[in-house]
Amino acid sequence: xxxxxxxxxxxxxxxxxxxxxxxxxxxxxxxxxxxxxxxxxxxxxxxxxxxxxxxxxxxxxxxxxxxxxxxxxxxxxxxxxxxxxxxxxxxxxxxxxxxxxxxxxxxxxxxxx
Amino acid sequence: xxxxxxxxxxxxxxxxxxxxxxxxxxxxxxxxxxxxxxxxxxxxxxxxxxxxxxxxxxxxxxxxxxxxxxxxxxxxxxxxxxxxxxxxxxxxxxxxxxxxxxxxxxxxxxxxxxxx
Numbered sequence: 607x608x609x610x611x612x613x614x615x616x617x618x619x620x621x622x623x624x625x626x627x628x629x630x631x632x633x634x635x636x637x638x639x640x641x642x643x644x645x646x647x648x649x650x651x652x653x654x655x656x657x658x659x660x661x662x663x664x665x666x667x668x669x670x671x672x673x674x675x676x677x678x679x680x681x682x683x684x685x686x687x688x689x690x691x692x693x694x695x696x697x698x699x700x701x702x703x704x705x706x707x708x709x710x711x712x713x714x715x716x717x718x719x
Numbered sequence: 720x721x722x723x724x725x726x727x728x729x730x731x732x733x734x735x736x737x738x739x740x741x742x743x744x745x746x747x748x749x750x751x752x753x754x755x756x757x758x759x760x761x762x763x764x765x766x767x768x769x770x771x772x773x774x775x776x777x778x779x780x781x782x783x784x785x786x787x788x789x790x791x792x793x794x795x796x797x798x799x800x801x802x803x804x805x806x807x808x809x810x811x812x813x814x815x816x817x818x819x820x821x822x823x824x825x826x827x828x829x830x831x832x833x834x835x
Contacts (some may be wrong), residue, residue: 610762637821639821639823641823647827648825649810649825650825651824654821654822656821661820661821662822694760696763698762707753707765707768708753709765710755710762711762712760712762713760713761713762
């Protein structure tokens with residue numbers, strides 16, 4: 607069974623640009639979560655999508671947004687990139703939204719110059 | 720406000736011995752706890768979980784203990800192997816409802832090094 611996949615693996619952008627990260631969940635999983643792991647920090651919850659709807663959002667500005675498609679894949683969009691957005695962005699999926707193990711993808715390493 | 724804390728940034732253990740990783744939480748709404756293992760530049764890998772209705776869960780070499788009254792959980796790895804060397808994160812999530820619904824709140828991680 608294929609795990610969570612993310613693309614691209616690495617990305618380099620400059621301040622002010624916009625970026626889109628992509629995630630495909632494990633087959634059968636309807637919930638997709640996004641987390642940010644900045645250097646020296648733990649994993650911070652960004653967004654949770656389930657059945658195409660945004661269910662919960664972490665303490666991040668509105669320039670972080672996303673969506674979930676009918677096939678349950680998801681995109682994370684970050685507008686007006688800032689240097690501190692440089693981080694590993696992790697996507698996870700689960701069967702349902704709570705009290706279930708979340709399985710993580712390999713992440714996208716974003717560097718903002 | 721860090722709701723999940725792993726107070727030991729690192730732990731060094733000899734191969735074959737027990738590794739004990741600790742985690743404390745403050746939010747009494749948390750009722751499901753998970754441990755993940757992470758290698759650099761990779762996503763976390765799920766290890767083991769425990770519900771608040773239990774105080775122990777075992778899976779092979781990994782055992783998680785939960786002390787609800789102390790808001791403390793620990794992961795025991797016996798025997799430790801060099802391949803266990805990684806960063807270990809504990810995470811917590813609440814019952815349905817509330818602002819934490821659906822998300823995992825992670826500790827800062829503990830770097831485990833198992834020496835041959």
